[in-house]
Amino acid sequence: MEEVQTPVEDTAVKSKKKYTILYVDDEESNLRIFRMAFKREYNVLTAPGGNEAIEMLREHDIQCLITDQKMPEMTGTELLEKVLPEFPDVIRMILTGFADIEAIVKAVNKCGIYKYITKPWDKGEMKLTIDKALEAYELKSDKMKLIRQLEKANSGLEEKVELRTKELAEVNKRLMDSIKYAMTIQNAMLMSPETIKEAFTDFFILFKPLDVVSGDFYWFADFESEEVNYKFIASVDCTGHGVAGALMSMIGESLLNQIVYEHEITDAGEILDNLNIGIQDILNQSENNNHHGMDASIMIIDENNSELFFAGAQQNLLYSDKGKIKTVKGDRISLGGYLDQERNYTTHKLAYTKGETSFYMFSDGFQDQFGGPDNKKFTVARLTESIESGLDQSMDKQRDMLEKVLTEWKGEEKQTDDIMVMGIKI
Numbered sequence: 001m002e003e004v005q006t007p008v009e010d011t012a013v014k015s016k017k018k019y020t021i022l023y024v025d026d027e028e029s030n031l032r033i034f035r036m037a038f039k040r041e042y043n044v045l046t047a048p049g050g051n052e053a054i055e056m057l058r059e060h061d062i063q064c065l066i067t068d069q070k071m072p073e074m075t076g077t078e079l080l081e082k083v084l085p086e087f088p089d090v091i092r093m094i095l096t097g098f099a100d101i102e103a104i105v106k107a108v109n110k111c112g113i114y115k116y117i118t119k120p121w122d123k124g125e126m127k128l129t130i131d132k133a134l135e136a137y138e139l140k141s142d143k144m145k146l147i148r149q150l151e152k153a154n155s156g157l158e159e160k161v162e163l164r165t166k167e168l169a170e171v172n173k174r175l176m177d178s179i180k181y182a183m184t185i186q187n188a189m190l191m192s193p194e195t196i197k198e199a200f201t202d203f204f205i206l207f208k209p210l211d212v213v214s215g216d217f218y219w220f221a222d223f224e225s226e227e228v229n230y231k232f233i234a235s236v237d238c239t240g241h242g243v244a245g246a247l248m249s250m251i252g253e254s255l256l257n258q259i260v261y262e263h264e265i266t267d268a269g270e271i272l273d274n275l276n277i278g279i280q281d282i283l284n285q286s287e288n289n290n291h292h293g294m295d296a297s298i299m300i301i302d303e304n305n306s307e308l309f310f311a312g313a314q315q316n317l318l319y320s321d322k323g324k325i326k327t328v329k330g331d332r333i334s335l336g337g338y339l340d341q342e343r344n345y346t347t348h349k350l351a352y353t354k355g356e357t358s359f360y361m362f363s364d365g366f367q368d369q370f371g372g373p374d375n376k377k378f379t380v381a382r383l384t385e386s387i388e389s390g391l392d393q394s395m396d397k398q399r400d401m402l403e404k405v406l407t408e409w410k411g412e413e414k415q416t417d418d419i420m421v422m423g424i425k426i
Contacts, residue, residue: 018043019134020060024053024067024079025095034066037123042130050074050082057087063137064130066117069096084112089140091133095119114262143250150247191220199231202425204399206406208365209418215245216363216418219256223266230266234298235315235422237363239291239336245418251282252294268298268311269347272335276313276343279336293336297361301426308359308426310348316380318360318387319350325360325388358395358425360387365419366402371409378409387423395423 020043023034031046038044045060047053049071056062065083069076076094083090092113114133117126197203199222209216215238223230234256238248255278259265265274275296279285283292297315301308310317312330319326328348352359367380386405390398402421 019063019137020045021064021066021130022047022053022056022060022062024048024050024065024071024076026068026071026073030068038127038130041127050079053079054083057083057090062087062090064091064093064133066093066095066130069094080113088112089137089144091137093117093129093133095121140254143254147247190217196220196233200424200426202395204395204423206366206399206402206419206421208415208420210365210415213246214418214420215239215249216365216420217249217253218420218422219253221256221260223260223264225264228266228302229304231301231303232260232298233301233361233422233424234296235361235363235420236294236296237315237365237418237420238294248292248294251279252296255279255282266300267347268300268309269345271298272296272311272313272345273343276335276345283336285337291337293334295334295363297330299359299361299424303354303426306352306354308350308352310350311345313345315361315363317348318362318384319352320356320358320388320391323388323391325384325391327384352426354426356425358391358423360421360423362421363418365415365417366406366421369406369410369413369416369419371411371413375413378406383421395425398423 018041021038022045023031024047025031025034026048028048031048035044035046042064045056045062047056050067050073053065053067057065065080065087067076067079071079074082076096080092080094083092093115094113095117097119114136115129117129193203193205196205199220205218207214207216207218217236217238219232219234219236221232223232236249236252238245238252252275255275256271259271259274259278263274265271275294279293283290285291295314297310297312297317299308299310299317310328310330312328313335314332315330317328317330319328328350331343331345333343362383367378367383369378370376371378386402387398390401393401399421406419
């Protein structure tokens with residue numbers, strides 16, 4: 001094995017953080033090609049086999065491991081299986097040919113790979129894949145640091161209140177700093193409305209967290225393969241709000257990215273099925289019997305065929321039809337919370353007219369807001385009527401109208417829950 005020393009760089013390059021990548025291949029020519037291709041962008045380490053790679057992982061701070069599949073002493077999947085328990089945070093990728101499909105299935109199921117790359121690889125595509133993998137590594141690292149900070153800040157908080165008021169003030173300051181950092185992470189996680197508008201043109205989101213951070217979140221993905229070209233948008237309402245809801249939202253966002261981008265699942269009902277299983281597994285709900293979960297709905301838009309697919313877990317879809325609002329009901333069971341039964345969420349298929357049909361997704365915050373003359377809940381019926389009254393307006397004006405309706409209804413009452421309503425005209 002050998003370590004390649006990076007040459008001295010100029011000041012501009014020094015200011016940019018360099019990640020360390022370990023490339024494993026039993027052919028020296030392949031190692032040399034990889035080193036020459038990427039030594040300026042990354043700290044490149046190479047190893048001719050699995051055993052040497054494991055030693056280098058123990059000796060160096062490595063963020064990304066790329067391995068060839070076919071090697072004489074230890075295959076790529078065997079290497080990834082060995083390093084997974086000891087180095088779970090390292091981004092793992094495998095190089096293989098189409099003939100190695102069984103190895104790829106094994107790598108996905110057992111080794112937790114980020115991506116498999118077909119040979120021969122292209123430098124530009126390889127760099128793009130590595131950069132995206134390192135972005136995922138950085139985001140995951142930030143999330144784990146945040147979770148540890150929040151857990152540490154919350155540990156023994158009640159005891160500190162009783163014993164030392166002065167320490168409590170300091171703990172509260174650190175906690176607020178952590179929550180503000182959580183807001184930064186959550187805002188980075190949520191795609192900006194302007195970016196979504198680039199995909200849909202006429203789009204709005206009314207998003208009002210109850211606290212600094214939110215248990216409601218929205219998610220967007222643009223997925224393209226040889227078979228399909230889909231746009232995904234989801235509305236998710238996690239158990240609780242504030243920090244607890246925000247932590248759940250990070251779990252949900254990570255699972256949705258994994259389900260769609262890594263496992264390439266593009267059926268709306270199957271996405272919710274897998275999200276349900278993922279929540280149960282991450283929270284170990286079969287063992288500890290906790291009932292944390294999510295209500296969610298997801299739309300998948302096939303613009304090529306003017307079709308839309310919808311699935312909901314305790315959430316419905318509203319859509320316009322000849323000046324009226326109609327409803328597609330989701331399944332009446334939430335995601336997560338251990339139940340000893342299999343759940344299969346229903347995929348609904350709708351045709352739509354481009355430039356005419358509008359779709360609306362929402363959490364329960366708007367409809368559950370107390371207010372009005374008798375201090376009652378706003379209700380879904382009133383929300384539906386409000387949306388229907390503004391169908392002839394642009395999405396931005398519809399958002400302003402809904403915000404005005406909410407403000408007038410709420411009056412002097414406090415906000416009850418996180419609030420999220422989304423509208424799309426395709």
